[in-house]
Amino acid sequence: MLYKDVIKGNIRAVAKLIRKVDDRDGDFLEELKAIYPHTGKAFLIGITGNPGAGKSTLVNNLIKKFREQDKRVGVIAIDPTSPFSGGAILGDRIRMQKFFTDDKVFIRSVATRGTLGGLSRSTYDIIKVMDAMGNDVVIIETVGVGQDEIEISKLADVSVVVVVPGLGDHIQAIKAGILEIADLFVVNKADLDGVERTVMDLQYMLSMDPRQESDKPEIIQTIAEKGVGIEEFISKLYELKEKLKSSKYMENLGRERHKLELFSILDSLIEDKLDALLTDTRVKEEVEMLQNRKKDPYSLAESLLNEVFK
């Protein structure tokens, strides 16, 4: 078992456990049970935004500042990775090199590769490992606004949405859902043309938000490439953390988060069981029956479930 060394913050043990959890290998579930009481200490920051918003540069700047404050930092980059190549995106490899010699910075890319869609079944577990290993801060970075981001925003203590000026259709670019997941808006690349317009659009959108003024997300500006605005960004993050901790809203959020976690674990366990049943040969046979319309997929699914949970 690795959990004892993981809790002590041993990097090699952490890397091994993450691999074990990702592979659903051996007694990984017992490991997760053992680290659970040591979780709940890290400050979980969710950062999302469209491709091209400069999230990676922004996160690099955050890491640097957190390190100057001697904080231990974990980063989980969630990739809508190609289903074919399965590899991590280039940017993350470059980033990992940058902090390669710093053993207080731990970065992992996680592919969204759940068989049944949605977040990879190990994403939640890896957040737990990053938390239990003693990170002060865990940054969870996602791309775009979709189901994944909505889930992450529920798991994170503070959710940041990064936007950039000049995305064309202003209203469309700020899609349904983005308002509710944001605790803070960061307008990055604030030296580009159209920044005032982007801020105005966000303000307009927020003016229609029914929450009271003090509960609405603030808007800050950064130029991550030049390190501009990063200190304000960090102090806003801590401000929000304190504010949310003291609010009633937080209690509901906590409940929601536990519920989501539970469902995610249920999903994982079921997938594990199905994986064991549905060998490649079996899948091939069954799918042939479907292709020849000798079976319908609904009846097949019913009989498979009866089989796996008999």
Add this chain to the structure above:
Amino acid sequence: MLYKDVIKGNIRAVAKLIRKVDDRDGDFLEELKAIYPHTGKAFLIGITGNPGAGKSTLVNNLIKKFREQDKRVGVIAIDPTSPFSGGAILGDRIRMQKFFTDDKVFIRSVATRGTLGGLSRSTYDIIKVMDAMGNDVVIIETVGVGQDEIEISKLADVSVVVVVPGLGDHIQAIKAGILEIADLFVVNKADLDGVERTVMDLQYMLSMDPRQESDKPEIIQTIAEKGVGIEEFISKLYELKEKLKSSKYMENLGRERHKLELFSILDSLIEDKLDALLTDTRVKEEVEMLQNRKKDPYSLAESLLNEVFK
């Protein structure tokens, strides 16, 4: 049962069945089994792209042209809907009004609202209903490139990725995954500055694609607002359909699609069972145990599964 009228293309029966499927109501599963032999006839077109790419306008133009050819058209707009409001986005309502009087156009918005993340559990089923009701074409529209889009691209006969000029970081904007899901790239808003650059970036990306030249996606340009390029778009779609049908690749795709469908149905059935077990009161109680750390979520998930499938 509604399936007999659905197969005949009765709009009211279709709307009722979609509601029934969405609500997982009564004998919805028997209805789906009954319509299954009548599916597989519609031309399934997946269209994805970032918010602001002009997908809605493009789809409106497609509908118009298909109607001129007297084709029956179904549209499924998949929304990363706000988890709080649950409503369809404004654009879709406006769109639905436009074709309100045409009974050969059937448009539905589907929220991505799966409890366990990913596509809503009824999305696949609604595609089947749209197929079985006798549509010649079913357009499935999604936002952004993530897990949802990858799934849809496997379900669709032809997958289109819509991009627009001037998205800032050119390389970043074209994220991992987008290459593999595209059968065709549409550069929309081709009257904007930077269109040549966008086309060049796509060409550069495709030059690194290991597939042989004839298998790589083509790039076309449209100005959907002005109806420019739509005829070429449609003829490319049919060209691709024929090309893919006659290729070996299609056989693999068919297998992959059936597999994905099967897993999606398995997932839905499990969610239904869990829903029945996990009443609001029960969830509240269990979550309280988690919050007080009286239980860990892994052990809880194990015991719930034993209970539901005993």
